[in-house]
Every structure is written in structure tokens, then in C-alpha cells.
Amino acid sequence: MLVYTIKRLLWIPFIILVVTFFTFLIGRLGPGDPVSVAAGQIRNPILLEQVKIEKGLDKPILIQYFKWLSSAAKGDFGESYIYQGYSISELIFPKMWISAQLGMLALLVVFGLGIPLGLMAASLHNTWIDPFIVSLLLFFRAIPVIVIIPPLLWLFAVHWSLLPVGGWEGGIFDIYWLYEVIAIPILNPHVYLPVFALSIGGFGGVARLVRITALEIKNEAYITTAKSKGLSDTKVMLGHILPNSLLPLVTVIGFALVGILEGAFFVEVLLGIPGIGRFTFEAVKSRDYDVILAMTAILSTVFIIINLIVELLYTKIDPRIQLDEGIDG
């Protein structure tokens, strides 16, 4: 276990190196070089040359890369071209915090709603409620976020004027941490739509998984035993079926996070939330290479670490899985 963990930890920097190097290569090599982007409207060859030297783009690619890497390791990703005068890390980290707040809330909703709904469907398996929930889940799973937000936004913000048209005011976690955790998400109307939009996909998936697992467990011998001892259905549900159907959910945490992060790219653009999703959108539109590069590095790092944690967590919970064999087959 320890050896495995260390192996995986050593694996992380390697992946990050490979990924950032290739992104760097794509950005720097070939036509459409960053010099012309950096220079903006300047088309004077002497000035172009000057910009090139100023940004260190005249040096060999490997030297450029290691220069970038060493400053990136210190949290310095260079300057943004769109927001002149700001450093990228100055811009990215506050935006990441906004996205992270929404993401955490969405994750809470995904599991907080998904698990009860899945259990409900499983326990009412032979009634009309189960197929109803299943089709509802299918709907949530299949409908793309970019399709559902505009109508919802129109309905809630314009037609009924219940929610703000978008944008972002104040955080979820600000000063009175605990108070804000409980009160502000409920009070802050800016949160509802994005959190809903971020969680629908994952929430359908979680509920579906819980339902399937719970239905399988229902047929196990120990459930029959519990029932024959005279335990009530609720007790069997909460005491035996629920804990056991949570196990496969650990693997889903990673995917739920991926889903939420992917969703953030679209939800933030549509609802005007100044998080990393929207920042990336702007950077992509204006071909801001350094931002793209920084985003690639940060996102890959975050993901690899999440993946590792989920994997380790899974082995911890389910001892049947042995990692050392699992990886090499």
C-alpha cells in the first residue's frame, strides 16, 4: 500500500511534465506563434523582434519551457494578455475560489439528493414511482447543460423574476464561515441556478447507481436474514442496504467532480459568473496562450491528485481491490 502510494505520487510530476510540455510545444511551435498575439496590432518587424526578445521567445524551446516551468512551480504563470498589467496567478486563484465554492455546493447536492432518490426508487421498486424516478433520472442525465440553462434562466429570472439574471455577488464562504455555509447558500439567490445546473448530470448518475446497487443488495441472503429477524423495512433500508450501497459511490466522486468542473465551463459563461470557466472562455476567444497553458497545468494537477485520492480511498474502503495487481493486470 505504502509502496503503491509512493509510486503513484512519483507518477504525478511526470504526467504534469508531459502534459505541460506538449501544450507548451503546441503553443510555441509552428505558425500562429505567440509573438504576433503578444504584439497585438504591431506589425513592424523591428518592434516584433523587440517583443520577441522581451518575452524571451527568441531562445530555444527547451530553455523557454524550463524557464516557464521553474516560475510556474513558484506560482508565477506570467502576465495575461487580455487583462494587461495583471499577473495570471493574481487572476486565476480568486476565480478558482469562486468556481470551487459553487463546485462544493453542487457536489453536496449531487450526493445529498442523489442518494435518497436512488434509495427511494429501489425501495418502491414494484410501484409506479420507480419507473417515474428512473425516467426522470434519464432526463437529467441526457439533457445537456447548454440546452437547459437558457430556458430556465428566462423562466426564473425574466418571466417570474424570482432569481437574478446571472452574475455573481459575494461569496458563499466569506467571513463568518459556519454561518455563511449554512445561511448564505440558502439566502444568496445567485447560487441556485448555477448549482442546479452543475449538479443535474452527476445527480442523475449517483441516483441511478445507488438504485442499481440497492436492488442488487436487496436479494442478498443477509437482507433476508435481517427481515426474518423481524426488522422493519426502514431499519433494513437504513441499517443494511444504505451503508452497503454507498461503496461504489466512492468511485463516482471523481467523476462527479469531473462533471461539475466540465459543467462550470458552460454554466459560468451562460450565467456570467466570474469563475475559471468564464476566464478560460475569454482566454480561448482571445488566444491568450499563457492563460491556456496555466489552466492546463493547474487543471491537470488538480485532477491527477483527485484521481489518486479517490483511488486510495477506494482501496481503503474495499479491501478486495488490490492496487498493485490492478494496475499492471
Add this chain to the structure above:
Amino acid sequence: MTFLDDSKNNKHVDTLEENYKISTGGNWNVFFKRLIKKKLGMISLIIIIVMYSAGIFAPIIAPYSYTEQNLERSLEGPSQDHWLGTDRLGRDMYSRVLYSIRTTLIVTFAVIVSGSLILGTALGLIAGYRGGTTDTIIMRIGDVFASLPGLPLLILVNAALSPKIDQISIWIDSNTFINDFQASGAASYITIFFALSLFSWVSSARLIRSQILSLREKDFIMAARSIGMKQKRIIFRHLLPNISNLLILLISSSLGAIAGSEIVLTWFGVGVQPPAASFGQMLYAGSGTRTFQTYPHLLLVPAFFVTLLMFAFNILGDALNDVLRRD
């Protein structure tokens, strides 16, 4: 947004592997009989076939060209001349929907053939059959791709790549006998196709590798080897036919994911570039709140078709899953 989930879902695949162990090499007749019994699955299949054929025959069916503008009749609602209305530039929405299906179809087909089928199957086969160092190298590369966030990285890679491809296509226009390469928008298809293939091979390679690992030890492969059969023949005659069910499942499960990725990437502005028609573009054009309030058809038309397609893919995927794993 869980479009890429199916293709990137390695844990999911791992658990699936168990279920398919027996099902491969199953009887095709049995398989089809079971599938026909799944009513919803069949309806989905029909929807997909109808939509795809509409996409294939778009140039024949479409009443207008997808680039034909008529600014005097822009932003009109449905009428007899324009069944689904017109967009901001007065282009016929119905024609654009048909061409969008065509775009999705082209991208999906190209990515599945190159990424999932050729690259994924070949690498999975080699890794599983050869084993040893080859296996380790291939699967490690796969690990790298699998541990990366798919869609965000696709966006970023596409954003970094597309100006290069643009420049290359301008070069092709001016230096080779091919003209109008830049204007045709083919370059953006190539970018998106390249980026999606890069990420889609991993899950199929993993699934196929695990299948080959268990098949390799079966008696008939041993027998084939013991009579001195060539490796090529063993792979093409004995191993490939035995994983054909698995390939169907792989294709059906990645159809929706790839179509979704194309739409979403285009929506983000890094996919298929204008003037080519794509659902992503249509959805983006119609998604402003004010726009939606005044001209709801701009969003509702593409939204209807995209949702229908996604539903069909999901239900068909579930049905095939049931059919193939029931052994």
C-alpha cells in the same frame, strides 16, 4: 456536463469488464432477438438512423444551402417557406439543422473509426496479446490520458491547436493544387477530430486489452498456437471475431459522448468553425436571455434535436448494455 463520462469512465469500464467476460463471441441471432424486444431501445435506434440519414442526405433534402443568407427575412419564426424559421442572418434553420446533423455525423464517424476502433483496438490487442514491456508502455500512456480532465483539456488543446491548423490550411491553399481549403472549414474538422481521437482511444484499448488477456489463455488460442499458426492469423481470425460484441458496445457507448463533445466544443468556440453548421453554434447563438425571450425558436429548434439525439443515444446505450451483458 457529463458528455465525456462514458468514454473516460475507467472505473466504470473496470466493473463492466467483469460482466462482459462471458458475453463475447455470443450468438448474433440471439443478440438481435434480444435487442428487438427492447422497445425503447429500438425506438431510439430508429430515431438515430432517421436523423443520421437526414444528415447524410442533407444536400438533397435541405431546401436551402446552409450558408444562404437572406437578411430581409432574418429572425423569422416558422413559416411555409422556412419550416423552422430563420436565424439572425436569415439562414433557413431547417437546412442548418440538417447540416448540423451532418457535421456531428462526420465528426463522430471519423473519431470512432480512428480513435476508438483503429487506434483503441489495435493498441488494446497489441498490449493484451504481446504483454510485457509493450503492454506496460501502452497502458502507461493510457493512464496519462485517463487521469486528465477530458473536456477542459480538449478545449484548451483545441484552442492552442486551431490557429496552427488555420495557418497550415492557408499554406495548403496557396502552395498546393487544392483551393478553398481554408474557406471550406475542413481545417476545424481536422482539429476537433484529432483532439477527440487523442482522448477516445484509452477506454476502448483498456476494455479490449482485458478481454484479450482472458482470451489469450483459452484453449482454442493455445491450440492455434500449438499448431504453429502465425500471430497475424491468430489475431485476425481468432481474437478479433471474439471481441466483436464488445466493439459494438464500445461504438454505441461512445456515439453519444463524441457527438456531445463536438457540440460542446463548438459551443465553446473551439470546434467546427463558421460558416459550417453545427448544433453547438446554433445553441450558442440562441442562448442569450434577451434573444431567448424575443426569438425563442433560435434556441428551441437546435435544443429539441440535440436533446432528442442525446436521449436516443442514452437509451440505446442502456438497451445494448442490457442485451450484451445478460449472459
